[in-house]
Amino acid sequence: MLKTDYVNVEMLKKFAPRPGARDLLPEISPKAQVALMCRILFAEGWDDHIAGHITVRQPDGTILTNPWELAWDEITADDIVTLDAEGNVLDSDWNITPAIGLHLQLHKARSDIHVVIHNHPKWSGIWACLQEVPPIYDQAGAYCGVDLPIYNEYLGTLDNNEACASLIEALGENAKWALLAQHGALVVGKDLRQAHLRAATLEWRCRRAYEVRLAGGAEPLPNKxxxxxxxxxxNGFPFLWEAMARRELRRDPKVLGS
Structure with a gap:
């Protein structure tokens, strides 16, 4: 088989972005960052109508989330809801999804998790329904490693405390993402940059794997x-989240709110 270099990964791993070399984004409030994340992930395919929820824990312990009523591609900073650690709304007239309990339990169970993302994307949703782990066929699908657990005890929407606890236990202490059988996808991260890379990589990996299967199959990349x-x-992918945020700002500057 032809040996391929892909990228000089060792060089990338040693690469340290120069802090302050350039301003990649204007100053953006925490709520605007969450709104941008909604828009960015919508463009990545996390776009099942008004389904899905993102939570971002703040340094003071409060949690920012998107409202239930709005699709991810229309949310602005003014729409983002602040919750306390128990899920009580502190500053909004919008509703929040009943499934927010899963996020609250994840934030409590793992101190390393500050961002939780759930939705029903097209490509990862296919593999969740197949209850199979998609192989990795290319570099972009390999950005976040091999392991991808499938939680296959789906009993309905994740608005039941017992079901949420079971899922959190199944994820363990280190899982970065999961496929929820016959349901959708779940991604966690320490910050927006890391969570974005994982969400984008998961959907890319699932799409490529399905396309390769339809084309008749191929040999996946070895785990090594x-x-x-x-x-x-x-570090996530240096500069990637900022580039996607700028793209959304060009599309609709009103995402930053009033």
Whole structure:
């Protein structure tokens, strides 16, 4: 088989972005960052109508989330809801999804998780329905490593405390994402940059795997190559989240709110 370099991964892992070299984004409030994340992930395919929820824990312990009534591509900073740690709304007239309990329990169970994302994307949703782990066929699908658990005890919407606790236990202490059988996808992260890379990589990996299957199949990347190609998670993908945020700002500057 032809050996391929993909990228010089060792060089990338040693690469340290120069802080302050350029302003990649204007100053953006925490609520505007969450609104931008909704828009960015909508463009990545996390776009099942008004379904789905993102929570971002703040340094003071409060949690920012998107409202239930709005689709992710119309949300602005003014729409983002602030919750306390128990899920009580502090500053909005919007509703929040009953399934927010899963996010609240995840934030409590794992101190490393500050961002939780759930939706029913098209491509990862296909593999969730197949209850199969999609193989990795290319570099972009390998950015976040090999392991991808499937939670296959789906009993309905995740608005039941017992069901949420079961899922959190199944995820364990280190899982970065999961497919929810016959349901959708779940991604967690320490910050927006890391969570975005995981969400985008998961959907890309699932799409490519399904396309390859339809084309008749191929040999996936060996796990060893995937681990060599995967990016250092503490940094996410340098500059990627900011680039996607700028794209959304060009599309609709009103996302920053009033």
């Amino acid at each position: 190559v995937v681990e060599e190609v995967s990016l250092p998670d503490p």
